Amino acid sequence: MTRLTTIGFDADDTLWHNEQFFRLTQERFTDLLAPHTDTESLHERLLAAERRNLGHYGYGIKGFTLSMIETAIEVTGGKIPAAVIAEIMEAGREMLSHPIELLPDVDQAIETLAPDFRLVLITKGDLLDQERKLAQSGLGERFDAVEIVSEKTAETYDRLFRRHGDGAERAVMIGNSLRSDVIPALEAGSWGIHVPHDLTWELEHAEPPRDHPRFRLVERLGALPELLRRL
Missing domain, CATH: 1.10.150.240 (Putative phosphatase; domain 2)
Known part of the structure; x- marks a missing residue:
């Protein structure tokens, strides 16, 4: 592997x-x-x-x-x-001024993974608002790179994982949206890990690619380090 x-x-x-x-x-x-x-x-x-x-x-x-x-x-x-x-x-x-509240296990997961991996934040949306949320989260300096993109496609992940890593084959993308975070990352050749959220915008819904060999699901980010050790 x-x-x-x-x-x-x-x-x-x-x-x-x-x-x-x-x-x-x-x-x-x-x-x-x-x-x-x-x-x-x-x-x-x-x-x-x-x-x-x-x-x-x-x-x-x-x-x-x-x-x-x-x-x-x-x-x-x-x-x-x-x-x-x-x-x-x-x-x-x-x-545009709502406070930022981290989800469970975020700090612990990032702290555990940072010594062994390059961590890249890949988010889409309004530039100023995403920058505001990242600054308020206190997580900005924990990432090796931050990319705010207009859309998440297979081409996006291929380009960003070559820019900030060793290519898509040696990368994993983690997110709550099957449509934006998981499926296009799999198409690029990465691993895709789905972390479901109770609320997901209708336009982000998609069927889980359960038969894909590089698709995984975890219920909480706290389970991520152990999962990655098994990949």
Whole structure:
């Protein structure tokens, strides 16, 4: 077996909580639009707007906020009060200042793995917001490299694991999203380790590649060092 030398970590909902703030804001959005449409229809139209806007705004809170505004205009036939739009914008600003809370076992796992591997943080989303969260997490100096990308593809992982390691074959990518963290890393030739989170955005859902020889699953990051020793 080829010895692993490099570990890639996702950030949002792998190292710290993130999706819960989107869910809370969406509940607030639902309450604001309740006089105009039902909850299920609003959710479907917001998700469609998010999917449609990914190519324009990318991932993150700013794109989510713009999609909420767009959806509000659509469901009200352009009659949404300016005061409601102002509340949606304020909700987005609050999301951009939410505190960072690390998930269980993060500190211990990183401390255990750092002496034996190159650790690379690979995250996607808004540059300023991702930099803010990393700074507040206190984890920034624990990584050998940090990469904030617009999308996670097999080509992305191939390029980054060659830049910061010994290539994809000797790397493993760890994250909560099968669609973004695991499957494209496997396609690049890396190992892919899924660490499920209770909350996952619908657009990140995918079927687990259970038959892939380099796919693994752990319930908590605390189990990661022992798993890596067995690979």
